[in-house]
Amino acid sequence: MAKRIDVSDLNVYYGSFLAVEGVTVSIEPRSVTALIGPSGCGKSTFLRSINRMHEVLPGARVEGKIVMDGQDLYGPDSDPVDVRRQIGMVFQRPNPFPTMSIYDNVAAGLRLNNKKMKKGDLDDLVERSLRGANLWNEVKDRLGRPGSSLSGGQQQRLCIARAIAVEPDVLLMDEPASALDPISTLAIEDLMTELKERFTIVIVTHNMQQAARVSESTGFFNLSGVGQPGRLIEFNPTEKIFSNPDEKATEDYISGRFG
Amino acid sequence: MTSTSSSRPVLRRGDRVFAGTAKGAGILIMLILAGVTVFLVVEAAPALTAPAEDIPGGDGLASYIAPLLFGTLLAAVIALALATPLAVAIALFITQYAPRRLAQGLGYVVDLLAAIPSIVYGFWGVFWLAPKMVPFYRWLEDNLGFIPLFAGPTSATGRTMLTAGLVLAIMILPIISAIAREVFRQTPTLHREAALALGATRWEMIRMAVLPYGSSGVIGGAMLGLGRALGETMAIALVLSVSGGITFNLISSGNPSTIAANVALQFPESSGIDVNTLIASGLVLFVITFAVNMGARAIVNRRAEFSGAGS
Numbered sequence: 001m002a003k004r005i006d007v008s009d010l011n012v013y014y015g016s017f018l019a020v021e022g023v024t025v026s027i028e029p030r031s032v033t034a035l036i037g038p039s040g041c042g043k044s045t046f047l048r049s050i051n052r053m054h055e056v057l058p059g060a061r062v063e064g065k066i067v068m069d070g071q072d073l074y075g076p077d078s079d080p081v082d083v084r085r086q087i088g089m090v091f092q093r094p095n096p097f098p099t100m101s102i103y104d105n106v107a108a109g110l111r112l113n114n115k116k117m118k119k120g121d122l123d124d125l126v127e128r129s130l131r132g133a134n135l136w137n138e139v140k141d142r143l144g145r146p147g148s149s150l151s152g153g154q155q156q157r158l159c160i161a162r163a164i165a166v167e168p169d170v171l172l173m174d175e176p177a178s179a180l181d182p183i184s185t186l187a188i189e190d191l192m193t194e195l196k197e198r199f200t201i202v203i204v205t206h207n208m209q210q211a212a213r214v215s216e217s218t219g220f221f222n223l224s225g226v227g228q229p230g231r232l233i234e235f236n237p238t239e240k241i242f243s244n245p246d247e248k249a250t251e252d253y254i255s256g257r258f259g
Numbered sequence: 260m261t262s263t264s265s266s267r268p269v270l271r272r273g274d275r276v277f278a279g280t281a282k283g284a285g286i287l288i289m290l291i292l293a294g295v296t297v298f299l300v301v302e303a304a305p306a307l308t309a310p311a312e313d314i315p316g317g318d319g320l321a322s323y324i325a326p327l328l329f330g331t332l333l334a335a336v337i338a339l340a341l342a343t344p345l346a347v348a349i350a351l352f353i354t355q356y357a358p359r360r361l362a363q364g365l366g367y368v369v370d371l372l373a374a375i376p377s378i379v380y381g382f383w384g385v386f387w388l389a390p391k392m393v394p395f396y397r398w399l400e401d402n403l404g405f406i407p408l409f410a411g412p413t414s415a416t417g418r419t420m421l422t423a424g425l426v427l428a429i430m431i432l433p434i435i436s437a438i439a440r441e442v443f444r445q446t447p448t449l450h451r452e453a454a455l456a457l458g459a460t461r462w463e464m465i466r467m468a469v470l471p472y473g474s475s476g477v478i479g480g481a482m483l484g485l486g487r488a489l490g491e492t493m494a495i496a497l498v499l500s501v502s503g504g505i506t507f508n509l510i511s512s513g514n515p516s517t518i519a520a521n522v523a524l525q526f527p528e529s530s531g532i533d534v535n536t537l538i539a540s541g542l543v544l545f546v547i548t549f550a551v552n553m554g555a556r557a558i559v560n561r562r563a564e565f566s567g568a569g570s
Contacts, residue, residue, distance in 0.1 A: 084458040162453075
């Protein structure tokens with residue numbers, strides 16, 4: 001049930017500080033869209049504004065429009081809780097609920113959405129989600145163990161399983177592999193390639209090879225100086241960004257001649 | 260020479276001094292505890308071995324201490340049952356819901372409750388709270404009298420076990436809510452955001468992330484509060500109208516006393532074996548408090564694997 005996201009003239013604030021300015025972009029369904037750029041350029045902030053997680057921070061707010069298949073996410077009668085149920089998120093550091101077992105971690109979102117789910121149905125969904133996250137074979141014998149007993153890479157796949165268990169329309173990933181070793185990173189990247197058949201995926205990454213490997217489209221964020229808002233400098237198919245970008249700044253960043 | 264013959268690791272002098280000081284402090288605590296224990300056992304020994312008719316009451320030590328122990332536990336349990344949910348609710352409001360400025364003020368006010376001397380609570384309980392509670396107790400007796408807890412007859416002064424429990428609850432409220440507040444505030448943003456990003460409402464987020472993370476801390480806080488409630492002396496001595504033995508009737512004038520209050524009230528007029536008897540009751544209180552703390556520790560440890568303390 002992948003959906004398309006249209007962002008227009010988005011400004012994102014922390015209190016009175018304008019962190020991201022004037023982002024207009026269309027994110028295609030059933031594809032991976034990568035956001036790259038230097039630290040502090042606002043790509044994570046932009047990502048968090050898509051599922052309305054940005055406004056969780058005190059004083060944080062957003063101006064502009066984000067529309068998902070015709071549904072205005074920041075419309076007057078749009079409930080942020082509903083938005084977050086449709087748009088899943090995976091964070092930079094794996095964050096399974098430490099007090100819950102592996103099973104309960106995956107079931108957590110399902111239980112929020114549907115209080116009276118039958119045990120058998122729940123079992124099936126948990127298994128399907130864990131299989132979807134390529135984790136089932138590693139954990140099927142210890143579903144009752146705490147989620148924190150897994151390795152970092154396994155924990156991150158557990159978090160992906162938790163996010164896809166509720167069948168979201170869009171999956172946001174904020175540097176999902178930056179805290180992981182190369183083998184776990186590869187596992188996550190393979191997983192993204194599988195998941196894009198079913199979901200719209202937006203990933204923030206510092207790793208340009210990763211963006212080149214997994215994404216169809218890439219957006220380059222940059223800021224002109226400290227205290228200045230971040231902007232979306234260029235948004236193009238990944239091949240074009242990495243071979244023949246329109247903007248000089250993009251080319252400088254990608255070729256390492258940045259700053 | 261040290262590098263070859265000695266197996267001890269290289270240690271800077273500062274480290275050695277600090278380690279020694281810390282070890283000394285730890286040993287000091289054990290020594291003080293042992294000293295108190297020895298004192299209690301030695302002083303209680305004459306009462307433990309005395310013939311039954313020499314003990315006040317004339318029926319032996321066990322039947323002298325039993326109602327006191329019962330009263331102590333009952334008052335403390337009432338206090339804990341009333342204070343813990345309220346303290347958790349206050350802590351949740353302050354850390355999760357209240358605007359920052361209000362939260363600070365409210366936290367300060369709750370902490371102030373801890374600074375009030377217990378005798379002031381006692382006066383407040385006996386002169387203000389107890390009379391105000393009488394109509395409520397009448398209502399309980401009339402409407403819920405079939406429950407043994409509220410069988411009555413209602414005390415005319417309101418100086419009942421329930422009033423004592425209420426006063427104790429207010430006294431232990433600040434300690435529990437202060438600890439709950441601290442642990443709730445330390446809930447990692449990662450866990451809070453994990454719940455919110457799944458589409459949890461504020462309350463669902465609290466249930467998924469904040470309460471599980473803080474539960475062992477809340478239990479620890481409750482046990483500290485229980486320790487204070489078990490040992491509380493002056494407030495109980497003033498508030499509770501004592502006559503009679505073991506009863507679950509919370510609103511009548513016939514209540515068992517508590518160990519600490521009984522010691523405070525009886526000690527000035529005691530001598531000889533009577534003093535040993537009071538100290539023996541103190542020994543019992545000491546053992547009970549110890550057991551409660553061990554029990555709490557066991558509860559906290561059993562969930563340690565899931566507590567998130569390691570991650």
